[in-house]
Amino acid sequence: MRIRKAVIPAAGLGTRFLPATKAVPKEMLPIIDTPTIQYIVKEVVDSGIEEIIFVTSKGKDSILDHFDTYDDLEKKLEREGKTDLVNLLKETSQMAKFVSIRQPQPKGLGHAVLCAKDLIGDEPFVVLLGDDLVDSSIPCTKQMIDVYEKENKSVVALMRVGDEDVPKFGICGGHQDTERVYTLDTMVEKPSLAEAPSNLAIVGRYILKPSIFKYLEQIDLGKGGELQLTDAMARMMKVEGFVGYEFVGDRYDAGDKFGFIQANIAYALKRRDIAPRLRSYLKELVANMK
Ligand code: G1P
Numbered sequence: 001m002r003i004r005k006a007v008i009p010a011a012g013l014g015t016r017f018l019p020a021t022k023a024v025p026k027e028m029l030p031i032i033d034t035p036t037i038q039y040i041v042k043e044v045v046d047s048g049i050e051e052i053i054f055v056t057s058k059g060k061d062s063i064l065d066h067f068d069t070y071d072d073l074e075k076k077l078e079r080e081g082k083t084d085l086v087n088l089l090k091e092t093s094q095m096a097k098f099v100s101i102r103q104p105q106p107k108g109l110g111h112a113v114l115c116a117k118d119l120i121g122d123e124p125f126v127v128l129l130g131d132d133l134v135d136s137s138i139p140c141t142k143q144m145i146d147v148y149e150k151e152n153k154s155v156v157a158l159m160r161v162g163d164e165d166v167p168k169f170g171i172c173g174g175h176q177d178t179e180r181v182y183t184l185d186t187m188v189e190k191p192s193l194a195e196a197p198s199n200l201a202i203v204g205r206y207i208l209k210p211s212i213f214k215y216l217e218q219i220d221l222g223k224g225g226e227l228q229l230t231d232a233m234a235r236m237m238k239v240e241g242f243v244g245y246e247f248v249g250d251r252y253d254a255g256d257k258f259g260f261i262q263a264n265i266a267y268a269l270k271r272r273d274i275a276p277r278l279r280s281y282l283k284e285l286v287a288n289m290k
Contacts, residue, residue, distance in 0.1 A: 011057035047141035108226025129204025136249025157205035173197025182244035
């Protein structure tokens with residue numbers, strides 16, 4: 001079955017970016033001039049997804065406003081002949097069909113995905129975490145959809161991390177089938193280095209069959225007293241199999257201060273309107289550091 005829907009959990013509190021996130025959702029913090037979440041939305045739209053389900057919480061209305069239409073503003077800008085800006089506004093609202101559902105309590109990623117159950121129905125879907133930006137020529141989600149279509153199993157995106165980062169991620173173990181594809185046999189949420197089956201970390205991209213909801217309903221609270229998506233996936237893996245895919249691309253952790261700055265610099269260095277000045281500024285900065 002073709003993958004048409006994506007779930008983007010956006011209910012997190014964003015405490016790592018206080019005070020910026022006191023009144024602004026962390027998903028709306030811009031990388032240059034575009035909210036972080038718009039890069040995620042663009043990735044799924046470029047991968048053929050038609051409907052996007054935001055799982056939100058209190059104080060996140062500006063995410064939905066951002067993807068809404070702004071008729072009055074469009075008309076005003078049109079009258080002023082600012083067609084470039086009109087197109088920018090239209091582009092955002094016309095990217096996909098946007099739907100939202102509230103996660104009433106912060107009970108974890110697994111619970112956030114479970115909130116979307118009725119909106120997904122009986123079809124496979126993508127989950128993307130807003131903190132993980134992946135820059136690649138073929139969108140990471142598209143790469144994963146291709147693997148899903150070939151393997152007909154749920155797929156999780158993997159990336160090798162250093163030992164010091166292992167306890168920050170869901171970690172997978174399994175058999176390497178091809179250069180990038182693994183048949184998984186272990187998944188552990190944020191293990192200690194000693195418990196970890198490998199250095200293959202789960203990045204925030206998942207293609208899930210709808211049976212994941214059944215497993216999410218079966219599991220108990222896990223790490224941090226939260227309903228963990230990784231625990232439900234581990235259960236699913238034992239019954240239905242699960243594929244890990246080491247994606248091609250550069251991943252930025254936009255949920256971390258350093259990662260956020262890295263993403264801003266890396267994306268700016270790809271922008272024709274900014275790159276030349278930024279490159280000479282960075283050179284100058286480095287030269288003056290010595
Ligand atoms: C979540 C998942 C974890 C995954 C990570 C990727 O953790 O629970 O398995 O490795 O995202 O970013 P979080 O970072 O939200 O605590």
